[in-house]
Amino acid sequence: MIHPPRRLGLAAASILVAAAASCVTVNIYFPAPEVRQAAEQIVDETWGPHQERRSQRGASILSLIASLLAPASAQAATPDVNVSTPAIRAIKDSIKARAPQLKPHMASGAVGIAKDGMLATRDLGGLDLAGKATVRRLVEAENRDRAQLYKEIAAANGFGSERVRDIQGIFAETWAAKAEAGWWVQDAAGSWRQR
Amino acid sequence: MRRASLLGAALILLLTLALLALYATLPIWSTWPFFRAELQRRLALAGYRIEAGSLRVGYGFDIEALDVRVLSEKGRVVATAPELELTSTLRTAAPYVATAATLTRARLVLTAGDGENAFGDLLSWRLPDPIERLIVDDGEIVAETWKGRRTWTFDQTARGLEASVQTLALSDNASRRAAEKLAGHVRRSSDGEGRTTLEVEVTGGAALWDEILLDLGESPATARAEVPAGAEALENLSVELKRLFKLTGRIAWKAGKQASLQSLSLTLATSDLSAAYARLVREPFGGAYPALEELEISGNASLLFALDRRPQAWTFHGKLDLGSLQASSPAFVLDGVQASLPFYSRTAEVPHGRQGTLKAKAFRLGGIDFGSVDIAAIARAGRVEATHPVQLSIGGGTLRLDDLALVERDDHTAQLRARGTLAGVDVRALTTSVGWPAVDGSLEGDLGGMALDEVALSVTGSATASVYGGRIHLRDMSVGSPFDRVSIFRLDAVAEDLDLALLTQSLPVGRIRGRLEGHVNDLEIAAGQLQSFDVDLHSVERRGVAQTISVGAVSSLSALGGSDASLGNLALRLVREFRYSKLGVRGTLRNDTFELRGVESGAQGEYLVRGSLLPPTVNVISHTSSMSFTEMLERLRRMRAGEGEAAHDPPAP
Numbered sequence: 062m063i064h065p066p067r068r069l070g071l072a073a074a075s076i077l078v079a080a081a082a083s084c085v086t087v088n089i090y091f092p093a094p095e096v097r098q099a100a101e102q103i104v105d106e107t108w109g110p111h112q113e114r115r116s117q118r119g120a121s122i123l124s125l126i127a128s129l130l131a132p133a134s135a136q137a138a139t140p141d142v143n144v145s146t147p148a149i150r151a152i153k154d155s156i157k158a159r160a161p162q163l164k165p166h167m168a169s170g171a172v173g174i175a176k177d178g179m180l181a182t183r184d185l186g187g188l189d190l191a192g193k194a195t196v197r198r199l200v201e202a203e204n205r206d207r208a209q210l211y212k213e214i215a216a217a218n219g220f221g222s223e224r225v226r227d228i229q230g231i232f233a234e235t236w237a238a239k240a241e242a243g244w245w246v247q248d249a250a251g252s253w254r255q256r
Numbered sequence: 257m258r259r260a261s262l263l264g265a266a267l268i269l270l271l272t273l274a275l276l277a278l279y280a281t282l283p284i285w286s287t288w289p290f291f292r293a294e295l296q297r298r299l300a301l302a303g304y305r306i307e308a309g310s311l312r313v314g315y316g317f318d319i320e321a322l323d324v325r326v327l328s329e330k331g332r333v334v335a336t337a338p339e340l341e342l343t344s345t346l347r348t349a350a351p352y353v354a355t356a357a358t359l360t361r362a363r364l365v366l367t368a369g370d371g372e373n374a375f376g377d378l379l380s381w382r383l384p385d386p387i388e389r390l391i392v393d394d395g396e397i398v399a400e401t402w403k404g405r406r407t408w409t410f411d412q413t414a415r416g417l418e419a420s421v422q423t424l425a426l427s428d429n430a431s432r433r434a435a436e437k438l439a440g441h442v443r444r445s446s447d448g449e450g451r452t453t454l455e456v457e458v459t460g461g462a463a464l465w466d467e468i469l470l471d472l473g474e475s476p477a478t479a480r481a482e483v484p485a486g487a488e489a490l491e492n493l494s495v496e497l498k499r500l501f502k503l504t505g506r507i508a509w510k511a512g513k514q515a516s517l518q519s520l521s522l523t524l525a526t527s528d529l530s531a532a533y534a535r536l537v538r539e540p541f542g543g544a545y546p547a548l549e550e551l552e553i554s555g556n557a558s559l560l561f562a563l564d565r566r567p568q569a570w571t572f573h574g575k576l577d578l579g580s581l582q583a584s585s586p587a588f589v590l591d592g593v594q595a596s597l598p599f600y601s602r603t604a605e606v607p608h609g610r611q612g613t614l615k616a617k618a619f620r621l622g623g624i625d626f627g628s629v630d631i632a633a634i635a636r637a638g639r640v641e642a643t644h645p646v647q648l649s650i651g652g653g654t655l656r657l658d659d660l661a662l663v664e665r666d667d668h669t670a671q672l673r674a675r676g677t678l679a680g681v682d683v684r685a686l687t688t689s690v691g692w693p694a695v696d697g698s699l700e701g702d703l704g705g706m707a708l709d710e711v712a713l714s715v716t717g718s719a720t721a722s723v724y725g726g727r728i729h730l731r732d733m734s735v736g737s738p739f740d741r742v743s744i745f746r747l748d749a750v751a752e753d754l755d756l757a758l759l760t761q762s763l764p765v766g767r768i769r770g771r772l773e774g775h776v777n778d779l780e781i782a783a784g785q786l787q788s789f790d791v792d793l794h795s796v797e798r799r800g801v802a803q804t805i806s807v808g809a810v811s812s813l814s815a816l817g818g819s820d821a822s823l824g825n826l827a828l829r830l831v832r833e834f835r836y837s838k839l840g841v842r843g844t845l846r847n848d849t850f851e852l853r854g855v856e857s858g859a860q861g862e863y864l865v866r867g868s869l870l871p872p873t874v875n876v877i878s879h880t881s882s883m884s885f886t887e888m889l890e891r892l893r894r895m896r897a898g899e900g901e902a903a904h905d906p907p908a909p
């Protein structure tokens with residue numbers, strides 16, 4: 062015979078066990094290294110061959126080190142980052158087509174690479190009004206494309222919109238790392254430094 | 257002992273130098289009251305006065321003014337601790353010993369901050385980053401980063417002031433708003449009762465406002481406003497940019513430390529929407545918004561916008577009037593638009609609502625003709641809604657929109673909503689109008705809730721196309737990023753009992769007979785290309801329905817990649833059609849990689865076609881489970897162009 066208090070105890074214990082069993086933790090893996098590789102690939106493709114050689118060398122060294130250090134099973138589980146959808150290709154084409162117009166302004170210091178992975182107008186003092194308007198329009202268009210690019214990479218890989226900021230952060234580091242000599246880059250503290 | 261002597265000599269020397277420095281600056285200290293009076297006089301020209309103030313003289317005789325406050329005529333503090341640059345001539349009797357000083361130039365720099373600047377009350381609402389500095393310099397008024405300073409010639413009279421300028425340039429620090437080579441005339445007059453009239457005419461130069469660049473030589477600007485006595489308002493405001501627009505209305509603000517805009521009522525009108533659109537919209541924003549770049553628009557328009565500060569929140573209302581408007585782009589055409597649409601913010605009080613209309617003689621979207629549009633609307637707080645269901649013609653049928661409304665959401669963004677119903681749409685008319693292969697059938701459905709905003713066009717319901725002797729159900733339809741560079745069309749489709757003979761008849765892939773069902777989920781189309789999908793389409797046996805596949809169709813399936821027919825080429829040439837027991841594809845498209853699976857897995861690979869027991873029969877086996885989708889499409893394209901065997905399929909019996 063089970064006494065009422067013991068019944069209650071058993072019921073409570075059963076509820077606790079059921080509750081514990083029903084608590085499912087879902088860990089979503091965000092493949093930052095792969096996103097970084099994707100970012101390097103996209104930056105190389107869109108902002109010119111000058112960085113392409115450097116990035117390939119860097120990527121291959123990184124890949125070699127990673128392959129030596131990482132366990133085989135981990136490598137096998139590493140997902141590819143999807144960066145070849147029609148949407149991403151169209152945005153990349155747009156960014157690539159705009160690059161020759163923007164690069165002279167990057168070199169002059171009128172435009173710099175901001176810490177958030179976007180472009181920012183810095184010093185338009187040397188330009189006439191038409192030049193200032195052109196730079197502002199180019200920067201606005203570029204930043205809209207970049208914002209959609211980060212969003213599409215997240216969507217194409219099923220990361221969810223909450224990962225767009227992470228992707229943007231990785232791209233920010235990549236754009237800055239691949240800046241050409243003479244370009245201005247904003248550091249984490251918000252100060253502008255010339256490469 | 258010797259060290260003590262040296263130390264004493266050094267001390268004496270330092271003391272002497274200090275006394276000399278003090279003596280040298282003495283004229284400045286002593287003449288500060290004079291400086292201040294001079295400054296007062298110069299500031300008074302611009303309607304300001306100075307209060308308190310002391311001087312500090314630094315090394316090298318730098319002069320720094322301290323504790324200076326600049327006040328407006330009404331006593332309001334417009335700047336505290338401004339920079340004061342004084343240039344003086346020191347008369348010296350001996351090196352480093354000044355005997356007298358003369359003020360040759362006084363330059364006061366007022367630094368704006370938190371709306372407490374000279375412009376703050378008037379412009380801080382319109383200019384979140386206003387001109388940061390005002391320099392009053394003996395009749396010259398410039399901003400800190402203004403270039404090519406021009407002395408304004410003041411004609412100060414009892415009741416007025418006139419000034420002209422020829423090559424004025426100005427800019428804020430970030431160069432977001434700037435002007436160059438401005439030429440014009442400014443007049444300020446009073447009527448004797450304290451009512452002041454301001455008139456500005458700009459006949460040359462250029463102005464930049466963020467991305468908008470205006471050639472003021474091409475579109476001269478005139479502005480006029482009246483300031484009533486004791487009122488903090490601009491009345492009878494009129495700003496006109498020739499050939500672009502005219503802005504009229506009234507602006508009221510509250511001065512003081514908590515300076516703020518109180519109300520405005522402005523009407524923006526243009527009789528040449530084409531020019532205004534080109535200069536104010538397409539040129540500045542077309543690069544970022546391709547849809548704007550492609551849009552051509554003409555006609556006339558007028559927008560009334562009234563804003564009021566209420567104790568709890570801002571409230572606004574207005575009215576949009578459009579006349580003879582025509583808008584066209586590769587995506588759509590709107591012709592003969594006449595509209596009068598009032599609107600109110602969520603916070604507005606609109607007891608009975610206000611009537612409006614929107615009419616268009618023709619509306620085409622994506623090649624589909626929707627006929628004319630006639631909407632009677634009513635504006636209420638936070639929404640403009642159609643008073644009756646809106647019926648649009650489409651492919652001989654109708655698209656009915658119930659509860660059509662433009663709604664202001666909690667975050668103050670707008671969303672267009674409706675409940676849609678499709679009825680009696682002729683699929684042939686629809687497919688041919690958008691340039692697709694003609695398909696016979698009908699389309700209808702309850703589209704459910706439809707919503708369009710900046711993020712997406714979404715449809716909660718579904719539509720069913722009765723085509724190819726079966727049905728295709730379309731659901732979870734949406735268009736993502738509808739106004740961005742790349743819009744993404746998404747849907748799920750379920751195929752039910754499709755007649756493969758009819759289906760393949762309309763496609764250049766060879767002939768297949770049988771029935772097909774399955775689904776295509778998470779289909780995404782971006783930039784006109786398939787981006788991703790999960791597909792499972794397979795044949796289903798039906799009593800009395802033959803299951804055959806032609807040589808051309810076998811070739812098409814082979815071209816999907818890596819697969820070949822298990823019969824030799826000779827057999828393929830001898831037999832026109834083969835029997836099959838199962839046929840289909842399953843797979844996913846991601847990242848341009850098509851993972852292909854067939855209807856059966858075997859030791860040799862994936863069966864796309866499983867032959868029947870009775871000859872002539874064929875097996876099509878894919879040995880490649882993963883392939884580039886772009887390359888696969890290219891193979892199919894070449895085949896359609898006549899390079900492949902499918903093009904040589906004999907006519908259907």
